[in-house]
Amino acid sequence: xxxxxxxxxxxxxxxxxxxxxxxxxxxxxxxxxxxxxxxxxxxxxxxxxxxxxxxxxxxxxxxxxxxxxxxxxxxxxxxxxxxxxxxxxxxxxxxxxxxxxxxxxxxxxxxxxxxxxxxxxxxxxxxxxxxxxxxxxxxxxxxxxxxxxxxxxxxxxxxxxxxxxxxxxxxxxxxxxxxxxxxxxxxxxxxxxxxxxxxxxxxxxxxxxxxxxxxxxxxxxxxxxxxxxxxxxxxxxxxxxxxxxxxxxxxxxxxxxxxxxxxxxxxxxxxxxxxxxxxxxxxxxxxxxxxxxxxxxxxxxxxxxxxxxxxxxxxxxxxxxxxxxxxxxxxxxxxxxxxxxxxxxxxxxxxxxxxxxxxxxxxxxxxxxxxxxxxxxxxxxxxxxxxxxxxxxxxxxxxxxxxxxxxxxxxxxxxxxxxxxxxxxxxxxxxxxxxxxxxxxx
Amino acid sequence: xxxxxxxxxxxxxxxxxxxxxxxxxxxxxxxxxxxxxxxxxxxxxxxxxxxxxxxxxxxxxxxxxxxxxxxxxxxxxxxxxxxxxxxxxxxxxxxxxxxxxxxxxxxxxxxxxxxxxxxxxxxxxxxxxxxxxxxxxxxxxxxxxxxxxxxxxxxxxxxxxxxxxxxxxxxxxxxxxxxxxxxxxxxxxxxxxxxxxxxxxxxxxxxxxxxxxxxxxxxxxxxxxxxxxxxxxxxxxxxxxxxxxxxxxxxxxxxxxxxxxxxxxxxxxxxxxxxxxxxxxxxxxxxxxxxxxxxxxxxxxxxxxxxxxxxxxxxxxxxxxxxxxxxxxxxxxxxxxxxxxxxxxxxxxxxxxxxxxxxxxxxxxxxxxxxxxxxxxxxxxxxxxxxxxxxxxxxxxxxxxxxxxxxxxxxxxxxxxxxxxxxxxxxxx
Numbered sequence: 001x002x003x004x005x006x007x008x009x010x011x012x013x014x015x016x017x018x019x020x021x022x023x024x025x026x027x028x029x030x031x032x033x034x035x036x037x038x039x040x041x042x043x044x045x046x047x048x049x050x051x052x053x054x055x056x057x058x059x060x061x062x063x064x065x066x067x068x069x070x071x072x073x074x075x076x077x078x079x080x081x082x083x084x085x086x087x088x089x090x091x092x093x094x095x096x097x098x099x100x101x102x103x104x105x106x107x108x109x110x111x112x113x114x115x116x117x118x119x120x121x122x123x124x125x126x127x128x129x130x131x132x133x134x135x136x137x138x139x140x141x142x143x144x145x146x147x148x149x150x151x152x153x154x155x156x157x158x159x160x161x162x163x164x165x166x167x168x169x170x171x172x173x174x175x176x177x178x179x180x181x182x183x184x185x186x187x188x189x190x191x192x193x194x195x196x197x198x199x200x201x202x203x204x205x206x207x208x209x210x211x212x213x214x215x216x217x218x219x220x221x222x223x224x225x226x227x228x229x230x231x232x233x234x235x236x237x238x239x240x241x242x243x244x245x246x247x248x249x250x251x252x253x254x255x256x257x258x259x260x261x262x263x264x265x266x267x268x269x270x271x272x273x274x275x276x277x278x279x280x281x282x283x284x285x286x287x288x289x290x291x292x293x294x295x296x297x298x299x300x301x302x303x304x305x306x307x308x309x310x311x312x313x314x315x316x317x318x319x320x321x322x323x324x325x326x327x328x329x330x331x332x333x334x335x336x337x338x339x340x341x342x343x344x345x346x347x348x349x350x351x352x353x354x355x356x357x358x359x360x361x362x363x364x365x366x367x368x369x370x371x372x373x374x375x376x377x378x379x380x381x382x383x384x385x386x387x388x389x390x391x392x393x394x395x396x397x398x399x400x401x402x403x404x405x406x407x408x409x410x411x412x413x414x415x416x417x418x419x420x421x422x423x424x425x426x427x428x429x430x431x432x433x434x435x436x437x438x439x440x441x442x
Numbered sequence: 443x444x445x446x447x448x449x450x451x452x453x454x455x456x457x458x459x460x461x462x463x464x465x466x467x468x469x470x471x472x473x474x475x476x477x478x479x480x481x482x483x484x485x486x487x488x489x490x491x492x493x494x495x496x497x498x499x500x501x502x503x504x505x506x507x508x509x510x511x512x513x514x515x516x517x518x519x520x521x522x523x524x525x526x527x528x529x530x531x532x533x534x535x536x537x538x539x540x541x542x543x544x545x546x547x548x549x550x551x552x553x554x555x556x557x558x559x560x561x562x563x564x565x566x567x568x569x570x571x572x573x574x575x576x577x578x579x580x581x582x583x584x585x586x587x588x589x590x591x592x593x594x595x596x597x598x599x600x601x602x603x604x605x606x607x608x609x610x611x612x613x614x615x616x617x618x619x620x621x622x623x624x625x626x627x628x629x630x631x632x633x634x635x636x637x638x639x640x641x642x643x644x645x646x647x648x649x650x651x652x653x654x655x656x657x658x659x660x661x662x663x664x665x666x667x668x669x670x671x672x673x674x675x676x677x678x679x680x681x682x683x684x685x686x687x688x689x690x691x692x693x694x695x696x697x698x699x700x701x702x703x704x705x706x707x708x709x710x711x712x713x714x715x716x717x718x719x720x721x722x723x724x725x726x727x728x729x730x731x732x733x734x735x736x737x738x739x740x741x742x743x744x745x746x747x748x749x750x751x752x753x754x755x756x757x758x759x760x761x762x763x764x765x766x767x768x769x770x771x772x773x774x775x776x777x778x779x780x781x782x783x784x785x786x787x788x789x790x791x792x793x794x795x796x797x798x799x800x801x802x803x804x805x806x807x808x809x810x811x812x813x814x815x816x817x818x819x820x821x822x823x824x825x826x827x828x829x830x831x832x833x834x835x836x837x838x839x840x841x842x843x844x845x846x847x848x849x850x851x852x853x854x855x856x857x858x859x860x861x862x863x864x865x866x867x868x869x870x871x
Contacts, residue, residue, distance in 0.1 A: 111655050146691040147705035156703025163693045165652040222630055222651035223594040262575040264592050268697030274585035276576035442871055
C-alpha cells in the first residue's frame with residue numbers, strides 16, 4: 001500500500017495543474033455498449049446503483065451512479081474512485097393479436113445482451129473541485145421477429161410487415177465537474193457526448209413504396225448506423241443534516257444528428273425495385289428531471305428515494321404522434337413517464353455490504369398507438385433488485401447485483417391502414433439481468 | 443453480360459463480406475497504444491497489461507502491484523475492387539468508409555511478495571464492415587439480379603481473458619488464460635449458399651442483416667524466461683476459437699416467387715485460428731527495450747476463414763484463407779523520466795490466396811506492411827497517457843475472375859489500405 005499512498009499524495013499535489021489535459025484526453029476514450037431499459041433508459045447503471053433500484057440522486061456511493069444521475073455527487077469522492085461493470089441481460093417480448101375469436105402470438109428471437117460501463121471520479125480531499133469521467137450504456141431497445149404466415153403483423157409483405165428487426169444502442173460519455181460550495185452544499189455539471197447506433201428492417205416510417213395494386217412496401221435500414229449527440233447535466237446535493245440529504249439533477253434533451261442509411265426501393269413489382277435510395281430518421285433523447293432524498297438511518301444503513309421525470313413527448317422520433325396516419329405507421333408515439341425509485345444499503349460486516357431496491361416506472365407506450373412500439377416493446381414497469389459487495393482488499397470491492405422485471409403488458413387497438421379497428425394488440429415483455437463489477441478506491 | 447457471367451460475378455464476390463479493418467489475417471496487428479506502437483511485438487517483453495493479455499499471459503507475472511490500461515483505437519480502411527473482363531471491360535467498386543472504434547481494457551495485478559499474478563481484460567481483437575449502395579454502373583453492386591445490389595457487412599470480435607501467471611523461479615514464469623470470445627456478425631445480403639432462384643435462373647441472396655452474437659471459449663498458454671538482465675525469450679499458444687454458428691432469421695428473397703418473404707433461417711460458421719507466438723526481448727541500455735517476435739496463425743482448416751475457397755459445385759466458398767506468418771519488431775526508448783517514444787514494424791503474409799481471391803472479396807485483408815509509432819507521457823507517478831498511430835499502405839492482390847463453371851472470365855484486383863490512431867491511459871499503483 002506504500003506505493004498507493006505515495007501515488008495518492010502526489011495526485012493531490014499535482015491534480016490541479018494537470019486537470020485540464022487529463023480530462024480532455026480522457027474523454028477521447030470509448031467503449032461500446034448495448035442494452036435494454038425502462039422507457040428506453042436503463043433502470044440503474046452499474047451493480048451498486050442497479051441493486052438499489054437506480055435510486056441515489058442525493059446519496060453518493062460510487063462513480064457510475066453519480067455520473068449517470070447527478071454530477072454534484074462527485075464532490076463526495078476522496079481521492080480516486082473507479083468502477084468497472086458489466087451487465088448481462090435477456091428480455092422476452094411477446095406480441096398477441098386478437099381479431100374476433102382468432103388469436104395469434106409472435107415471439108421474437110432473443111439473445112443475451114452485454115452492457116459495459118466505466119466510471120471514474122476524483123477529488124483532492126483538501127480541495128473543493130472534483131472531476132469525473134465515464135463511459136456507460138444508458139439506453140437501448142431491440143427485437144428480432146421472424147416472418148410468420150400465421151401472424152397478422154408478421155405475415156410476409158404486403159400482407160404484414162414480414163421479417164422485422166430493430167437494434168438501438170446508446171452510450172453516454174460524460175465529463176463532469178463538481179464544486180463544494182459549502183460544507184453542506186455541492187453543485188455539479190457534466191458535458192455529455194452521446195453515441196447512438198440504430199438499425200431496423202423494414203423501416204415502417206413515412207418513406208415507403210406503393211404498388212399499382214395499392215400495397216405498401218417499407219424499405220430496409222438494417223445496418224447499425226452511428227450518430228452523435230451532445231447534452232448537459234446539472235445537479236446539486238445538499239446535506240441538510242448528518243442523517244438527511246436532498247439532491248436534484250436536470251439533463252437536457254439529447255439532440256442526435258439524424259441517422260442515415262443506404263437503402264433501396266422496396267416494391268418488388270416496380271421497375272425500380274432494388275435501386276438506390278437513402279433514408280434518414282431523427283431519433284433524439286428526452287429531457288430528464290431527477291430529485292431525491294438520502295437518509296442514513298444508522299452508521300451502517302443508507303436509504304435513497306428518488307423521483308424521475310422523462311419528457312418523451314415531442315422528442316424527435318420517440319415523441320412523435322404514433323399510430324397510423326395517412327395509411328402508414330408512425331413509429332413510437334411515446335408519452336412522458338414518471339419513475340419512482342427506492343433503495344437501501346446495509347453494511348452487514350466490515351467486508352460485506354448488501355443492497356436492495358425497487359423501481360416503478362410508467363411505460364412510455366400509449367395504448368392507443370401500441371402498434372407503433374412493436375419494435376421497441378418497453379412495457380416494463382416494476383423492477384425488483386438486489387445485490388451485494390465484498391471488500392477483497394482495502395482498495396477493492398467486488399460488487400454484484402440482480403434485477404428481475406416481471407412481464408408488463410400494454411393492450412391497444414389493432415388498426416388497419418385506413419385506421420379501422422380490426423381487433424386488439426397486446427404487447428408484453430419481461431427482463432432479467434445480472435451485473436458484475438469492481439469498485440476501486442485509492 | 444450473359445446470365446452465367448452475372449451469376450458468377452455475384453457469387454464470385456462471395457459473401458461480399460466487404461471491407462476489412464483487419465490488420466493481419468483476422469486480428470489487429472497490435473492491441474493498445476503501447477503494443478501497437480511497437481508493431482505488436484512483445485511476447486517476451488513485459489510492458490503493460492493489454493499486450494500481455496493478448497499475446498502471452500506469462501508476462502503478467504512481471505507486474506508489481508496493479509497495472510490497468512484503457513485504450514481506444516480509431517481506424518479507417520479504403521477498399522477498392524477492380525474487375526477486368528477478358529474483353530477489356532473494367533469496373534470499380536469503392537466501399538463507403540466509416541471511422542470505426544475498437545476499445546480495450548486490461549488489468550493485471552500481483553502481490554510483490556507473492557508468486558501468483560492475475561489478469562483480466564476486455565479486448566477488441568478485430569472488426570470489419572462495409573456499406574455499399576446499389577450502383578447500376580458497377581459490375582458487382584448493380585441492383586439484383588444483375589448484381590448484389592445494396593450490401594453491407596459488420597463484424598466485431600472481442601476477447602475477455604481471465605489470466606493467471608506463476609513465477610516458477612526468479613528467471614522463469616509461466617501463465618495461462620481462459621478467454622471468452624464474443625463475435626457479432628451481420629451481412630445483407632449473404633451471397634453464399636442461401637439463395638432463391640427465379641424461373642430464368644437468376645439468384646436472389648437472402649438477408650442476414652441483424653447483428654447476431656456468437657460465443658466461444660479458448661485457452662492460451664505461455665512462458666517467459668529472463669535469461670539475463672539484457673535478454674529474455676517467451677512464447678505462447680492460443681487454441682482455436684470455436685464459435686457457435688451465427689444464426690439469423692431471414693426470408694425468401696425472390697420477388698417474383700409466391701414464397702417471397704416467407705421465413706427462412708440462415709446459419710454461418712466463422713471460427714478463429716490457432717496462434718503460435720514466440721519472441722525475444724533485448725535491453726541494450728537502461729532506457730531502451732527491443733522486442734522481436736514471430737507469429738503463426740493457422741487459418742487453414744478453420745470453419746469459415748479456412749474453407750477451400752473458390753468455386754465448388756457451382757457456388758463460391760467464402761474466404762479460403764491460408765495460414766500466415768507474421769514478423770514483428772518494436773523498440774521503446776525512455777527519453778526523460780516522463781517521456782517515452784516507441785516505434786515498430788510489422789510484416790504479415792496475406793491470408794488471401796490469389797487463385798481464390800474471388801472468395802475473399804468481402805474481406806479483403808490485403809494488409810502486409812504496418813509502420814507504427816507512438817509515445818507515452820507520465821502525467822503523475824501512477825498515470826501515463828499513451829498514444830500511437832500506424833499506417834498500412836495500399837496492397838493489391840490480383841487473381842482470376844471465374845464464373846460458376848470455373849471458366850476464367852477476367853481478373854479481379856482487390857486492394858485495401860488502413861490507418862489508425864490509438865489513445866489510452868496506463869495506470870500503475
